[in-house]
Amino acid sequence: MGRVGLTTDRLVRAGAELADEVGFDQVTVSALARRFDVKVASLYSHVKNSDDLSTRIALLALEELADRGDLALAGRAGKDALTALADVYRDYAREHPGRYAAAQLRLDPETAAASAGPRHARMTRAILRGYDLTEPDQTHAVRLLGSVFHGYVSLELGGGFSHSAPDTQETWTRILDALDALLRNWPPKN
Amino acid sequence: MGRVGLTTDRLVRAGAELADEVGFDQVTVSALARRFDVKVASLYSHVKNSDDLSTRIALLALEELADRGDLALAGRAGKDALTALADVYRDYAREHPGRYAAAQLRLDPETAAASAGPRHARMTRAILRGYDLTEPDQTHAVRLLGSVFHGYVSLELGGGFSHSAPDTQETWTRILDALDALLRNWPPKN
DNA sequence: GCGTTTGCCTAAAAGCTTTAGGCAAATTAG
């Protein structure tokens, strides 16, 4: 039996695809071995354990998302930028539900710090440059945007807004309008 | 060996506690059996399978959350009601992280329809009676509130806003102020 | 008390995770 050419990278990539197909929590070392038509134990030379695999998939997803974000934000500002980044998250989650779920994995602090996580925070902060907010309001706004993006996307993905009128695209548009209005007119403390 | 007095209800309740202690995804039929000092197979008379157990814990959490919501909303309106319901979600998630995670479980449509889910939608809609919104804006606003509550709580719980100033309580207050302002001044279409 | 139901048990099969040790293919060195 020849060699298949496993590498950590190929495993992680295949794991991400598997996640999109069957759900992130169904991504198992066994399933991945099956996909490469290889014995399970063989994967353990490339990946420390199941947790390591999950973490690597999460890191990949975070990176991909940040790359898309950077691309979308280039040359945009204000509401244009807001909409562009918001759509990046929403579209990514719809195209890659498993990867998006992976990106939600709780990472330990050092791993999180070394991940693309900070890039995401920076992107959101960049959007706010188009609005007139100073600290600490800017941080509050960063957190609000993160909450809405993540909350909306995960509720929509989970079927939380299921099959009721009006359609979710319309809601998404109106929510972004509302956020834009809110950021342009951020209420002062008290 | 006498009988321990297992019932579906006791199992579900213990499962919920276990979830809060070790995380919802660590709630396993085996772990639950261990907790009752009983053989694993014994649980299968009270619970169909692992999925059934998870679903029941999720339903319990949704119910508890809705009960707290009803209590909090009684006699309140406007921003008062908004804050009260928002705090119910946030406090519940902090007190019962495992149950809160369970409440996020994707239920199949019939189960979801029979769950306390609809009560949650009704509660959010009730809050909006204090603001001047008509359909379809009301639905958009319901979805926005759901997104913010869920998004904020799950990011905070997951450590997304970790240890950076300003503190999360301050942000939470300001976000609710902002939502109140936004609802009082919902931007018209276009 | 007697029969029936019910509750917890043992047994067993099947799948996932992880470690240890082996052999052969690929790579490097002389």
Place this chain on the structure above:
DNA sequence: CTAATTTGCCTAAAGCTTTTAGGCAAACGC
């Protein structure tokens, strides 16, 4: 170009979780 070394995938095995099947004794209903 062979020899030594590294590397990649393998077999074997132990441990854990899930789930089903069948058994025995405690609890309950009359």
